[in-house]
Amino acid sequence: MSSSEVAATPLQDAFVRLRDELGRSIIGQPHLVECLLIALLADGHLLVEGAPGLAKTTAIKALATRIEADFHRVQFTPDLLPADLTGTDIFRPQTGAFEFERGPLFHNIVLADEINRAPAKVQSALLEAMAERQITIGRRTWPLPDLFMVMATQNPIEQEGTFALPEAQLDRFLMHVTIGYPDAEAELAILRLARQQAREAMHPVPPPAHVLRPEDVFAARDAVLSVHVAPALEEYITQLVVATRRAELYGPELKRWIAWGASPRASIALDRCARARAWLAGREFALPEDVHAVAHEVLRHRVLPSYEAEAEGVKIDTVIDRLLDLVPLP
Numbered sequence: 001m002s003s004s005e006v007a008a009t010p011l012q013d014a015f016v017r018l019r020d021e022l023g024r025s026i027i028g029q030p031h032l033v034e035c036l037l038i039a040l041l042a043d044g045h046l047l048v049e050g051a052p053g054l055a056k057t058t059a060i061k062a063l064a065t066r067i068e069a070d071f072h073r074v075q076f077t078p079d080l081l082p083a084d085l086t087g088t089d090i091f092r093p094q095t096g097a098f099e100f101e102r103g104p105l106f107h108n109i110v111l112a113d114e115i116n117r118a119p120a121k122v123q124s125a126l127l128e129a130m131a132e133r134q135i136t137i138g139r140r141t142w143p144l145p146d147l148f149m150v151m152a153t154q155n156p157i158e159q160e161g162t163f164a165l166p167e168a169q170l171d172r173f174l175m176h177v178t179i180g181y182p183d184a185e186a187e188l189a190i191l192r193l194a195r196q197q198a199r200e201a202m203h204p205v206p207p208p209a210h211v212l213r214p215e216d217v218f219a220a221r222d223a224v225l226s227v228h229v230a231p232a233l234e235e236y237i238t239q240l241v242v243a244t245r246r247a248e249l250y251g252p253e254l255k256r257w258i259a260w261g262a263s264p265r266a267s268i269a270l271d272r273c274a275r276a277r278a279w280l281a282g283r284e285f286a287l288p289e290d291v292h293a294v295a296h297e298v299l300r301h302r303v304l305p306s307y308e309a310e311a312e313g314v315k316i317d318t319v320i321d322r323l324l325d326l327v328p329l330p
Contacts, residue, residue, distance in 0.1 A: 008282045011220050015041070015280060017210055018066055025062050026055050027189045028182025034280070035177045035297060036063055036151070040217065041224050041276035044174025044269065045130050045150040047115075047301065051157055054179050060111045060151045067212045069108035069147055076118040078163075082125035086135045100137060105129045108147045108214070115152035116162045123169055126150070130172045147214045167304070174269050175294070176301035220279075227275040228285040232330035234271070237291060241267045243327050244303050250326040257309040257319045262302035269298045288329050296320050 008016070015037060022033045032048065036059060039046040048056045057073070064071035074085065087103030104110060105126070112126065129135055133144045152173070154165075170176070182190065229237075245261030247254040274290035281290075299320050309319065 009223070011216065011223060012279065012282055014210065014212060014216065015220060016282075018212065019280070021066065021210070022059070022062055025193070026059050027193060028186030029055055029059065029179055032056075032059055032177060032179050034277070035175055036060070037280060038273050038276040038294065039151075039174050040149060041220055041279065042174055042269075042272035043149075043221055044272070045152070045172065047152050047154070047170070047173040047176045048179065049154050049156050049176065050179035051181070052155060054181070056153045056179070057111060057113060060109065064109045066210070067109070067217065068214060070145075071109045071111070072104040072107040073111040073113060074104050075113050076115050076122070078117060078119060080118050080122045082121050085122060085125050086129070086137060089137065100140070100142070102142075103135075105135060106142075106144060108145050108149070110148075110150045112150055112152040114155060116154045116165055119163055120166075123163070123165065127169045127172060130169075147217060170301040171263055171265055173301060175273065175297035177297050178300070224272070224276050224279045227278050227283070229271060229275065230285070230330075233274075233286060233288060233291065236288065236327070236330045237267055237270045237274070240270065240291070240295065240299075240323065240327050243323055244299065250323075254319070254322055254326060257306055257314055257322070258303060259306035259309075260304040262299055266298055266302045270294065273298055292324060295324060299323075 026033055085103050085105050087101050089098040090101045092099050130150055135142045241262050243250055247258045273294040274286045277290045278286040300316055305316050
C-alpha cells in the first residue's frame with residue numbers, strides 16, 4: 001500500500017458491496033449505478049433520461065430494497081394534482097376537524113416516473129419539496145424526512161403530452177444522467193437474469209442479505225464531506241463553472257455555443273459529487289479525474305446551449321467536452 005492510499009473503512013466496504021449488488025441486478029448500466037450512489041452520498045436528487053426499458057425504475061427500486069427506508073413510486077400524468085404528491089387536509093366527521101393526510105412525498109425515496117408529463121402546478125409542488133425539504137399546505141409547513149431523495153425519469157422519445165421542466169427545477173437536481181442501450185453481451189446477460197427472476201417470482205424471495213440503515217447513510221455523508229479537496233482543485237472547479245458564464249475568455253466557438261451559464265449550485269454540486277466519487281474509490285482526497293467523471297452530469301442541465309449550437313447540431317455534451325479541453329488543469 002502506497003503512502004497516498006489508506007485502508008477502506010467498514011462503511012466504505014458496505015457501499016462498495018452495495019454498488020456490486022446493484023450492478024448484478026442492473027446489468028449494462030454501471031454509470032447509472034455509480035450516479036445513484038453519488039447522489040445518495042451527496043444528499044441530492046437525480047434526473048435520469050433514457051428510452052423505455054433501460055432499467056431506470058428497476059435501479060431506484062433495487063436501491064430502495066437495500067436501505068431501511070420507505071419507497072414510493074408516483075406515475076406522473078397530465079391530470080395529476082399537487083395534492084396527489086403533497087397530501088391534503090381531510091375532514092373527519094368523528095372529530096369535526098380537519099386532519100392532514102400525508103402524500104407520497106413524505107417517503108424517504110421517491111421515484112417520480114416520467115416527470116415531464118406533469119403540469120406546472122405539480123412540478124412547483126415537487127420543487128419546494130426538493131429545494132426546501134418541506135411541504136406547505138395552507139398556513140402550515142411540514143418537514144420531510146431527514147433521508148429524502150427524489151429520482152425522476154423522463155423519456156426523450158415521446159414529446160406529445162409533456163411539459164418541459166423549467167430551468168429553476170432542473171437546477172434543483174444534483175445530476176442529470178442520460179443512459180443508452182446496453183451492448184449485445186450485456187443484453188444477453190439481461191435475458192438470462194430476466195429468466196431467472198421469472199422462476200424466482202414463483203417462490204418467496206428472501207430480503208437482501210446486506211441492508212444499510214439510515215444512520216449508515218448519514219455517517220457516510222459526513223465522511224464524504226471530510227474528503228480533502230486541494231485549493232488548486234477548488235480553483236479548477238470554480239473556473240469550470242465561471243467559464244460557462246464568460247465563455248468569450250476561452251474562444252469564440254465556446255461563446256457562440258453557450259446562451260446561459262451555470263449557477264453557483266454547479267460549483268457546489270461538482271465539489272460534492274467529486275468528493276463522493278473519491279470516497280467510493282477508497283480515497284481521502286479528490287482528484288481532477290473525479291471532477292471530470294461527474295462534470296457532464298452536473299453541467300448537462302445547467303448550461304443552456306445557444307440557438308446557433310442547436311442549429312449546428314452541437315449537443316450539450318459536446319459543449320462540455322470542449323469546456324473541459326479549454327479550461328486548464330491545476
